[in-house]
Amino acid sequence: MPDIDNPYGTFARYSADLSLFLLVADCGQLSRAAELAGLSQPRLSQRMKSLEEALSRVLLRRERRGVTLTAAGQELRAALSPHLAEAAAGFARFQRPAGRRTVVIETDLAFAGLRFLPVFPSLCAAFPGLGISLLTRQMPEADPGPDVDLMIRMEPRRDESPGECCLFPERVLAVCSPGFLAAHPGLASPGQLKDLPLIELTATGSPPWFTWSSWLAGLGPGTRGSGDRLSFNSYDHVIQAAEKGLGVALGWRGLIDSRLETGALVPALPAELESPRGYMLRMLARQPGDELRAVYDWIRRAFGGAGLSPRG
Structure with a gap:
């Protein structure tokens, strides 16, 4: 055939x-x-x-x-990315022996794709006797239900406690490709974005992260973009569109650091805003066992130091 x-x-x-x-x-x-x-x-x-x-x-x-x-x-x-990630997680569940303890982690698609999946093999290798599953949604619910053990979600930052910590704060800047910046030299103020295409992540309701409207409003009254808007329902696609030179995107420190380090993306403006929010890691069990605490501590250490690359 x-x-x-x-x-x-x-x-x-x-x-x-x-x-x-x-x-x-x-x-x-x-x-x-x-x-x-x-x-x-x-x-x-x-x-x-x-x-x-x-x-x-x-x-x-x-x-x-x-x-x-x-x-x-x-x-x-x-x-390939969404489908192979789901297939890999499904195969890991299939391989898990009956009765094997499982830790279920839920987070959003952006964090999973850009930060968590690169260190996920190291996490699994650190706990060879434990099954670890990763569930992703564009906007995870604050109360995901009894099957989820750990939640990583953009939320208001709170003081660290034995079962909750901030992996890194929300710090956002405007980013674009080097070629796009070269084609629009002299960008220095938010007002210069008004005639440029802005790439955004679509979301229903009021998302718990910066949008172009809230980010520009945070830079000062009357600051807004009025150019074309390119919308995607995946942050991974937002970043790919920016890398292709299609416009300016919002870049989250902690998610796109590797792109900035390699030069695939560059700051479009010097402005950077930090919000009272951040990626919070929470244990959802009221009485977590030693294995769950160990996974929680591994993730906290891996992302310790806001904005740094995780250590495997």
Whole structure:
């Protein structure tokens, strides 16, 4: 049967390298991705080159400070990321022995995709006898129900307690691609955004994070953008659109730091706002066991130091 009629057979040939490609895309660095995958950096680099040759597409730009995605790489990541992440979590649940203790973590899509998934293999490796599941929603409920053990959610910041801490505060700046900034030189004040395309994350109701309206209002009365608005229902797509040079996006410190470090994104303005909110980590059980406390402490330590890259 031809490959076009046998998508499972076709996918099987590339599945391992596609998973590694997503890990590289999330990390923005071959060295970090190789460490998480348990491979040497030269071996991982060779597998990425082999994948590109097999697909006849250039997926990665190899730069001095890391790697960025080409347009083809961004397209492939957008097509695969949500589905492979869900498949990996489902397979982990299937592998779990009957009766094995499970810790369920719920968070939003942006935090999961940009910060948590790159360190998730290290978290699982730290607790080999424990099942760990990750549930994601665009806007998790404050009270998710009895099945969720740990919640990571954008909320008003509170003082640290034995079962709650702030992983990092909400600090937001306007970001764009280097090419977009070069095409619009001299950006220095929010008022200059009024005729530029602004990329935003769609959300129902009043989301517990900065929107373009609230961010611009926080910079001063009468400050607003009036140019085109490009809306996406995934923050990952917002960032990809900004990297492609389609406009200016809001960038959350702690989520896009790797993009700023590699130069895939640059600040469009010097202004940066911090809110009283932050990504709060909470234990939901009233009497958490030792295993749950250990997972909570691992995550707290991994993201300790607001805005720093997590340590595996």
